[in-house]
Amino acid sequence: MKETLMRTSPGGNRIGAALVDRRRVDTWVELMGASEIAHRMEHNNTAILPPIVHRKLRQLMVLPAWQGADVPRPFQADFLEAQLIESLSPETSALLQPVQKNHHSDLVQELVRFSFRSSMTPISLSSVCEALFTTKTTLTVSCREMFGYGPMALMRRIRLQQVHEVLCNPELRQRLGCNTVQQTAEHFGFASRNHFASAYRDLFSETPRKTLLASR
Structure with a gap:
């Protein structure tokens, strides 16, 4: 997903990445009763999402315009976590690539x-x-x-x-x-x-x- 996480422009570049605490993921999975999602995360390290699903994640990762270092910027972390978990559900038909052990x-x-x-x-x-x-x-x-x-x-x-x-x-x-x-x-x-x-x-x-x- 490198192409989806970086966008270059004449003025520089922008990188967006979401890091989620695994314990919070486990909580979401338990609340949703979706143990297969935990299994997917444990055994795969890449997921290629359908365009519409990826677009939902991307929209949630957009931050408000920068107004200075000391100005707080609201971020919908809970919604992003929920969408991330939903994106890994079997219903999304994500193309998963397993971890290659060596x-x-x-x-x-x-x-x-x-x-x-x-x-x-x-x-x-x-x-x-x-x-x-x-x-x-x-x-x-x-x-x-x-x-x-x-x-x-x-x-x-x-x-x-x-x-x-x-x-x-x-x-x-x-x-x-x-x-x-x-x-x-x-x-x-x-x-x-x-x-x-x-x-x-x-x-x-x-x-x-x-x-x-x-x-x-």
Whole structure:
């Protein structure tokens, strides 16, 4: 769908992309009683939609005219999510293309699993390769092929996502005994406060303290 997501013009270009939290997708699927949609998403990575269905998605992704960086721009996220799920239903006759698994994809899948198992201890690339019985070159090439960045960046991103989840959830903080940002960061292996705060801000566009305060 690269052609449908990018439009060039004499003045520059515009790219539109919708990223939806998988948990929200699961909620939609449960409400609609459409388990086959979850199955489709799990086993396919491309969907070619009928023109009328694609047009509905495109219309929902159009943002109002830009009026300045500080002016809020309303966006119909809920409608877009619902339309996205509906677009993947069998009734739309979407042409699905299955995920092509290979050695690289299997290796990266093992890396992701390993990242979650070891997310509370400092780790090095050498020890990761030793645990996965692979070489640095193979792991790095595989990871960049799948995600566009290296294995250590992927593992750091996973840990940042876990920190974000804890900071957003008071029950999780109580269960883990992490009542502050620093305690949460240290729990997931972040030793440098400055590096952690900078990486968190780059990923979530806000400070970890702001995330914590918003959950109280």
